[in-house]
Amino acid sequence: MTPTLLPLHPVPRLSLDPTPSRRAVVNGAWWPRSRDAAAELPGLVAAGDQRLGRTTLLVGLHPDAWRHIPDRIPARGRLVRVGRFRGADPHVVVLFFAAVEPVALLLIPPDTAAGPAQNALTRAARHTADLTADDLLALTRLPTAV
Template sequence: MVDGAWWPYSHDAAAELPGLIAAVDQRLQRTTLLVGVQRDAWQSIPHRIPARGRQVRIGWFRHADPRVITFIFAAGEPVVLLVIPPGTTAGPAEAELTAQDTAGLSIDDILTVERLPPDPAPPLRGTAADSLACWEDEGGSVTDQEAPSSTRRPSAPA
């Protein structure tokens, strides 16, 4: 079960997570200690991200559901957010972000109800040849990600 939804612009964890952590901390008035992500669903996953005078650990898990991201706090229950695939068109994504009747539904049920597409794996997770073909230099890589649309995407849980 999920507690909300998030629609990132890309699969780049280093670029996407700082804003999400700040928004979740502010909205829930909690202090995030750890963010859990599925390793193969994200690119550029740092070990830690600075947030309001502290370092938030980022946990990379191979056996986690790639469709969710989990927040662990200093106090209280964890929060699980459904990750709306970055390439999703505005209509279905916004419907999920504003959905009111998803309480108690599984991730598969939510995706079916909202008709969201399954999220393909990011382009850099593949064979060694595929990775080398996309590699730009020692500091980064070239991907096939589209530029973000002009639609404003909320970065806090729904």
């Protein structure tokens, strides 16, 4: 029997607003499989770079929302810095790029059931200019605890 090889970084469960608004608190959502930043962030950066056609320079996150946070993560032959921002919303992860606006993603807790998580992925990828991250969590019935 041949063993099944899993990809190093499974395809991230990621949604992005096709026309992001500067006024929006989030421009999409991300549903990681764990709270292990070292394991999850490389896949997010790779998918974000590919879907947005940009090169991520920094990932910003709240340190209380993650375990195993590295200072840098590998991404297409380079290292991307990881910033720990205590003043940031723990329900949001931000991708920073050179010379363009950052992209903020609603962080869907890894243990969220598929139905609510898919709902959050869909809603966060729509125009959310009038909603906060907490509003989105409430609308999609996601847990608010970090």
